[in-house]
Amino acid sequence: MKTIPKWWAATGAALWTASLALVAVSVWLVVTRAPVEQQMGVAQKIFYVHVPSAIVTVIAFGLTFAASIAYLSTRNWAWDAVAVSSCEVGMVFATVVLVSGPLWARSSWNTWWTWEPRLTSFLVMWILYGGYHIVRHSVAAGSRRTVSAVLGTVLVVTYPITLMSVYWWRGSLHPKNVTMTADMRSILLVSMAAWMLFYLAALQQRLRIEVLREASMEVAG
Amino acid sequence: MTYAVVAYVFAAIIWIVYLFSLANRERSARARRHMDSA
Numbered sequence: 001m002k003t004i005p006k007w008w009a010a011t012g013a014a015l016w017t018a019s020l021a022l023v024a025v026s027v028w029l030v031v032t033r034a035p036v037e038q039q040m041g042v043a044q045k046i047f048y049v050h051v052p053s054a055i056v057t058v059i060a061f062g063l064t065f066a067a068s069i070a071y072l073s074t075r076n077w078a079w080d081a082v083a084v085s086s087c088e089v090g091m092v093f094a095t096v097v098l099v100s101g102p103l104w105a106r107s108s109w110n111t112w113w114t115w116e117p118r119l120t121s122f123l124v125m126w127i128l129y130g131g132y133h134i135v136r137h138s139v140a141a142g143s144r145r146t147v148s149a150v151l152g153t154v155l156v157v158t159y160p161i162t163l164m165s166v167y168w169w170r171g172s173l174h175p176k177n178v179t180m181t182a183d184m185r186s187i188l189l190v191s192m193a194a195w196m197l198f199y200l201a202a203l204q205q206r207l208r209i210e211v212l213r214e215a216s217m218e219v220a221g
Numbered sequence: 222m223t224y225a226v227v228a229y230v231f232a233a234i235i236w237i238v239y240l241f242s243l244a245n246r247e248r249s250a251r252a253r254r255h256m257d258s259a
Contacts, residue, residue, distance in 0.1 A: 106224060
């Protein structure tokens with residue numbers, strides 16, 4: 001029967017401790033040390049949660065793609081568990097991006113939402129990856145993993161569209177390049193490391209649920 | 222100032238809700254596994 005090894009539980013506790021500590025440090029740095037941008041003012045500090053969350057979203061969905069390919073190649077249930085877990089955690093990061101973005105936009109662009117290329121493509125990506133979970137829970141258990149893996153593979157087409165949208169279409173309000181001071185860059189790197197570690201902590205906890213479910217199905221079935 | 226505070230508060234709320242849901246689902250999965258193996 002599948003069980004959760006002790007080292008995994010220990011790693012999980014260590015990951016949560018390290019990630020929560022680093023997130024706290026990054027928020028403290030944002031509040032006390034991050035310089036106030038001249039044009040956008042304090043609202044620009046949304047940058048330190050918005051950008052790392054967007055980058056982690058891309059990494060999380062990237063792992064879903066890689067694990068889906070691995071599942072289709074090997075038919076090993078563990079890859080399906082990694083794919084669905086990473087997709088779910090990625091969806092939460094994407095939701096943070098979609099909530100923090102309009103607040104920053106209202107302050108900087110004087111609008112909550114505009115159908116500009118990056119916003120629109122990111123929203124479409126969020127809806128499609130949300131659809132991944134809906135479809136996964138809608139299909140029969142026997143074909144669930146295969147259907148999910150095919151979806152996890154196909155949805156990778158949203159990547160280049162979202163990433164390159166600022167270059168491919170005119171009218172983008174998102175900048176192609178960002179100029180930062182050394183302080184801004186270093187605090188962004190700390191925030192990036194903090195949210196990446198947080199992603200890994202959430203991912204390992206979500207994976208534990210899949211292992212427990214698999215163990216239950218094995219006993220039942 | 223307000224927008225930045227609201228953004229961080231919303232982000233915290235989203236994560237707290239998600240982490241509680243993860244903990245609840247893990248508890249349910251553990252309970253089911255114990256029932257199945259009993």
